[in-house]
Amino acid sequence: MIGTIEINGLKVYARHGVNPQERTVGNTFEVTVHLRYPIVEAMKRDHVTATLNYAQVIDLIKDVMNTPSALLENVAHRLHSNLMLHFPDIQGGIIRVAKLTPPVTAELDDVAIRIEW
Numbered sequence: 001m002i003g004t005i006e007i008n009g010l011k012v013y014a015r016h017g018v019n020p021q022e023r024t025v026g027n028t029f030e031v032t033v034h035l036r037y038p039i040v041e042a043m044k045r046d047h048v049t050a051t052l053n054y055a056q057v058i059d060l061i062k063d064v065m066n067t068p069s070a071l072l073e074n075v076a077h078r079l080h081s082n083l084m085l086h087f088p089d090i091q092g093g094i095i096r097v098a099k100l101t102p103p104v105t106a107e108l109d110d111v112a113i114r115i116e117w
Contacts, residue, residue, distance in 0.1 A: 003039030015068040035093040072113040
């Protein structure tokens with residue numbers, strides 16, 4: 001049986017962007033991660049060591065977000081690589097990285113990149 005841990009709308013302040021000002025001033029980003037993993041042991045044992053610990057995933061996301069990238073695609077790639085390295089039981093998922101106030105002259109909710117595997 002496969003389960004999905006969902007981390008929805010994690011707000012992180014970071015310095016990603018193509019423009020130098022974005023790297024200097026920074027921006028608020030919203031990260032959503034859905035991770036598929038074997039869930040049977042967690043269901044049976046009812047212990048945090050048997051699951052994909054979402055607190056550890058959140059800490060990893062915050063760490064990765066601390067390193068600036070020009071493109072959101074690169075941020076998503078680094079998140080994926082680090083998640084797979086640290087949590088090898090992950091069998092698939094979705095990562096969405098959104099910039100909440102992009103430097104454009106338009107009214108919008110966000111701009112984002114989403115990857116699935």
